[in-house]
Amino acid sequence: MKTLVIGASLNEERYSNKAIKMLREYEHQVVAYGLKEGVVVDVNILKEWKNYTDIDTITLYLNPARQEELYEDIVKLNPRRVIFNPGTENEEFMKLLSTHHIKSEEACTLVLLRTNQY
Secondary structure (H helix, E strand, O other): OEEEEEEEOOOOOOHHHHHHHHHHHOOOEEEEEEOOOEEEOOEEEEOOOOOOOOEEEEEEOOOHHHHHHHHHHHHHHOOOEEEEOOOOOOHHHHHHHHHOOOEEEEOOHHHHHHOOOO
16 A cells, blocks of 8 residues: 655654654555655655655645645545645635545545544
């Protein structure tokens, strides 16, 4: 089960950074996309979109305005689900995902992991 973190950050104060660390702590496979390249734990953050394969879950850390340019790319990946973390809620995108039979949920990745609901 592979997770794509979108909006990944090298800044340790950012929740996307904490999510990468916790996903790895829970032994999930992780790939990451962000504004700056770098490494968090053992995960490379790429700043160029890649045609990722075998993505089960996408966890978003981008505000709705920044998500719009990725709608098509995300849909093409056909993940099982997309998690909208606090501050990323986007009803328009959730409806689009639904039309492509992609599950979406407004939740916190950190909480889902800690409560064994991931």
